[in-house]
Amino acid sequence: MRKTKVIIVDDELDAINALKSIxxxxxxLYEILATETNPLKAIELIKALEPDVIFLDVEMPELTGFDLLRSFDEIKFEVIFATAFEHYAIKAIKNNAIDYIVKPVSISEVLEALQKVRKKHNHNEDKTLKYNAFLEEYDSLEIQKLKIPTLSGVQFAKLNEILYFEADGNYTNLVIDGGKNYIVTKNIKVFEIDLPEKKFLRTHRSYIVNIEYIRLYDTHSSMLVMADGKRIPLARRRYRDFKEIIDLYLG
Known part of the structure; x- marks a missing residue:
């Protein structure tokens, strides 16, 4: 039986070692051809060694996993993305039938993803077409922006980078991934109308959250814990909406 040839690309050695051990x-069944922490070097490795599948970290300092894919005119390998729950690309990954694993990885999840790759191996699928379709959908998510009037002028924020909105009287505090925040000269109700309802949820009269940055729902206190550690209340009357949107998001 032919072994499936694997390359692992991740900027964290601990993540590479966890995958290797599994x-x-x-x-x-599987042969690890190489591992690489530098995505730029990984491009040359992939071209030279021609793996069947690569485990590809999404967020890396020099190059994202998606940018790495763009460097190939023709894609002859399968990809298993390594990402986190809150990453906004997961919806696009699912929509295009691409496999992914969630960090920290589990044995069952990794082996199941590899088994899927083995089953696909004999299918005459156009991988270049599949991954290019994914990248187009990902790009459409990334470029969506929101116009925000602030005290210092008009700013533009990518929807996928917004963590949450917090009401502050007639103003709104807008918190962005990475620790940035803006005082916006609009009432929070205005944003509730403009924002895509499948991505943002009014959890309380004072808050609208981006569901992709929710880390935890504390059932005892009815609080949502966001990616920056902020605890945001979930009003009882909003619980059904919250459950519906999370179920839809997780597919």
């Missing part, structure tokens, strides 16, 4: 549990 893949090496099935030495008769």
């Amino acid at each position: 893949i090496e549990m099935e030495p008769n």
Whole structure:
């Protein structure tokens, strides 16, 4: 039986070692050709070694996993993305039938993703077409922007970078991924109308959250814990909306 050839690309050695230890549990099925922490070097490795599948970290300092894919005119390998729950690209990944694993990785999740790759191997699928379709959908998510009037002038924020809106009287505090925040000269109700309802949720009279940045729902206190650690109340009357949008998001 032919072994499936694997390359692992991740800027964190601990993540690489975790994947290696799992893949090496099935030495008769999988062969690790190489691992690489530098995505730029990984491009040359992939071209030279021609793997069947690459485990590809989404967020890396020099180059994102998506940018790495763009460097190939023709894609002959399958990709298993390594990402986190809140990453806004997950919806596009699912929509295009691409596999992904969530960090920290589990044995069952990794082996199941690899098994899917083995089943696909004999299918005459146009991988270039599939991954280019994914990248187009990802780009459409990334470029969506919101016009925000602030005390210092008009700013533009990418929707996928907004964590939450917090009401402050007639103003709104807008918090962006990475620690930035803006005082916006609009009432929070205005944003509730303009924002895509499948992505943002009014959890309380004072808050609108981006569901992709929710880390935890504390059932005891009815509080949402956001990616920056902020605890945001979920009003009882908003719970059904919250459950519906999360179920839809997780597919």
